[in-house]
Structures are given as structure tokens and as C-alpha cells.
Amino acid sequence: MKMETRVFPDLDALSRGALEEMLRAMQDAIKQRGRFAVALAGGRTPAKLYTLWAHAENYGVRTPWDRVHLFWSDERYVPHDDPVSNYRMTRETLIEHVAIPADNVHAMPTDSPDPAKAAEAYEAELRSFFGAGAPAFDLQLLGLGVEGHTASLFPGSPALEEKKRWVAAVEVPAKSPRRLTLTPVVLNEGRNTFFLVSGADKREILAALRSEPSSQASQYPAGRIQPAGRTLWFLDEAAGG
Numbered sequence: 001m002k003m004e005t006r007v008f009p010d011l012d013a014l015s016r017g018a019l020e021e022m023l024r025a026m027q028d029a030i031k032q033r034g035r036f037a038v039a040l041a042g043g044r045t046p047a048k049l050y051t052l053w054a055h056a057e058n059y060g061v062r063t064p065w066d067r068v069h070l071f072w073s074d075e076r077y078v079p080h081d082d083p084v085s086n087y088r089m090t091r092e093t094l095i096e097h098v099a100i101p102a103d104n105v106h107a108m109p110t111d112s113p114d115p116a117k118a119a120e121a122y123e124a125e126l127r128s129f130f131g132a133g134a135p136a137f138d139l140q141l142l143g144l145g146v147e148g149h150t151a152s153l154f155p156g157s158p159a160l161e162e163k164k165r166w167v168a169a170v171e172v173p174a175k176s177p178r179r180l181t182l183t184p185v186v187l188n189e190g191r192n193t194f195f196l197v198s199g200a201d202k203r204e205i206l207a208a209l210r211s212e213p214s215s216q217a218s219q220y221p222a223g224r225i226q227p228a229g230r231t232l233w234f235l236d237e238a239a240g241g
């Protein structure tokens with residue numbers, strides 16, 4: 001597949017590069033639609049970006065937090081204060097440092113005994129947010145797992161074939177197996193998609209993705225996310241140099 005990549009010397013530089021592009025996408029979205037809707041990723045790589053965003057005023061850019069809406073592309077089905085919660089990571093790196101209204105923080109619910117019910121509730125929240133329009137995030141941040149997973153869409157997952165539902169409750173072959181994830185129905189609508197990929201352990205999967213013919217559906221979940229909007233791959237040297 002074709003990838004538009006930006007390669008940076010290290011995670012710090014990658015995060016600064018991604019922040020710059022993100023702030024540009026934010027300004028465009030607010031100018032055009034009056035708000036900036038972002039789907040956030042978990043993982044080690046984006047945490048740095050969230051910290052930088054929280055302090056972006058230091059770089060002379062003011063984020064109008066009342067116009068920003070935070071959503072998540074996936075979540076571990078654990079309480080929000082659990083150490084492995086994606087929400088918790090974002091709260092600690094970003095949310096508690098900025099003046100974002102509580103109503104603009106759309107965490108995936110994880111308190112129902114039935115994850116399928118939570119997936120339905122989150123889909124209802126997305127449907128009310130996007131109204132009659134397509135579920136097109138202004139920006140979706142995604143990670144890449146060594147076996148090609150993105151969000152909590154793992155190889156072979158039935159959620160990859162989903163044609164209707166926007167959010168799925170899944171069991172994945174990784175730590176915290178119970179997860180909620182956005183499905184490709186949503187992720188293939190994104191106006192901007194940034195994959196954030198760092199570390200030498202990602203070299204092999206990046207090479208495999210790059211060498212796949214664009215004419216065929218990818219065998220990797222990350223390669224199945226190909227929205228018509230802009231997709232950029234932010235890589236550090238270790239992963240993609």
C-alpha cells in the first residue's frame with residue numbers, strides 16, 4: 001500500500017511534528033465546522049503528543065477547548081481509573097491540564113456488566129453527535145501493533161467485516177482482552193487520520209504493509225483503514241527510517 005510518511009529522529013520530534021499537523025487540522029475544522037472532533041488512541045506513542053498538546057500554549061498556539069470534542073477509537077473494558085485505561089492515560093496527560101468542558105469529553109463507557117450494551121450506548125452517543133452526517137472525525141489518531149492491529153481491531157476479528165455497527169465489543173488476543181473499538185464503518189470516514197508509530201519492533205509490520213499491493217484488501221487491520229480523507233504516517237527512525 002502507498003503510505004504518506006513523515007519520519008522523525010525520535011519520539012519527541014515525532015510528537016512535535018504530529019502536534020503541528022494536528023493544530024493545523026484543528027484550525028481548519030473549527031473554521032469550517034465550528035468544532036474539532038478527535039478520536040484518540042491509547043498506547044505509549046500518543047501519550048507524548050497529549051502532553052505536548054496540553055502545553056501547546058507554550059508554542060504560541062491557543063486551543064479553544066470549548067470547541068474540542070474528545071472521543072476514543074478504542075478502550076480496555078476496565079474502570080476509568082484503572083492503570084491500563086486509555087481514558088485514564090488521556091486524563092493524566094491532557095484532560096486534567098486543560099479547560100475542556102466535561103460535556104466535550106466522550107469517554108467510552110465501561111461500567112455496564114455487558115460490554116455489548118456499552119458499545120450500543122457509545123454508538124448512540126456518536127450518532128447524536130454526528131446527527132444525520134457520516135461519522136467523520138476531523139482527526140483520528142491511530143496506533144499500530146506489531147501484528148498489524150489498530151484501535152482494537154486485531155487480525156481475523158469479525159469486527160473488521162462490520163458493515164453497520166459503529167462500535168463493537170470485542171475479545172482480543174492481548175492484555176486486557178475485553179475491549180470496545182470503533183469499527184471500520186467509522187474509521188473509514190475520517191477527514192484526517194494520523195498513524196503514530198514508534199520503536200524498532202514496528203519495522204517489520206511497516207515493511208509488510210508497504211509491500212502489500214494497493215489493489216487488494218490488506219491482510220492487516222491497519223491496512224484496512226483507508227479513508228478518502230488524508231492519512232499521514234508519523235514514524236520515528238527506529239520504526240521507519
Ligand code: 6PG
Binds near residue numbers: 145146
Ligand atoms: C494494545 C496496545 C495497542 C497499542 C499499539 C501501539 O492494544 O494493547 O496498547 O493498542 O496502541 O500496540 O503501541 P505503542 O504506541 O505503545 O507502541
